[in-house]
Amino acid sequence: MIDMTDPADRPPALRVAGLRYAYPDGREALRGVDLTVPAGGRVALLGPNGAGKTTLVLHLNGILHGGGGTVEVSGLPVTPADRAGIAEIRRRVGIVFQDPDDQLFMPTVAEDVGFGPANLGLRGAELDARVDEALAAVGMSEHRDQVPHHLSFGQRRRVAVATVLAMRPEILVLDEPSSNLDPASRRELAEILESLPVTLLMVTHDLPYALELCPRSVVLDAGRIAADGETVTLLADRDLMRRHRLELPFGFDPVAAAASRHPR
């Protein structure tokens, strides 16, 4: 169903407040994270290895919990003890993990993509339509009946995106979507992601990809938000980049790249 409310009147797609988390071995991964993403926003989550990005993502649908602070999805609290509530949250927040093989385990592509909707109770023509829609969105319709593990890595990543899209999520969270893709697959995935009418949160070390897809970026380091602003502004701030071990490809000029994409 399309939400016709004025976006300004809707609760934010994501509201994270004072989020803290330590792993059982005592390692503090999140030390008080505040992050709000409005409905329809596109935000890149940047930061060095070990910053806490994946730990934060795993809180967005309640896979990790139990530290301090709160997470809300479109105004609904993420409370893992509330089983019906968490099922609804997991329908709304689709997470595409870095390794597509973590998400593909059925004998055919269609069964993998249909797995989530079938769990929601969809059957027959309705289920088929949902699978077709998700596969078409990622340009993988012709691979419907193939064995997922016979596909290339880039194709498996697209199918992993389709398994999540088949749930018609409001928020799509991607963990390093461009990793291990050849340049053409990387660009094609960017075109797919740009076309989707969802709120996007993208964890990435690929800074040009962040610039291409997300007007806003957040830098996480040592479990805290270190910067939050326009992607082009953050990427052009050399001191900020150096402090947080963020490196642009040699010769890449974020201001020129942004200007060539959005000529005035």
Ligand SMILES: Nc1ncnc2c1ncn2[C@@H]1O[C@H](COP(=O)(O)OP(=O)(O)OP(=O)(O)O)[C@@H](O)[C@H]1O
């Ligand atoms: N299962 C775990 N048990 C203990 N510590 C963990 C566990 N998973 C992550 N950590 C620690 O928590 C911190 C944050 O890790 P996390 O994976 O969230 O970082 P990240 O920003 O996603 O890093 P990367 O860019 O390398 O993927 C790190 O210090 C890491 O060593």
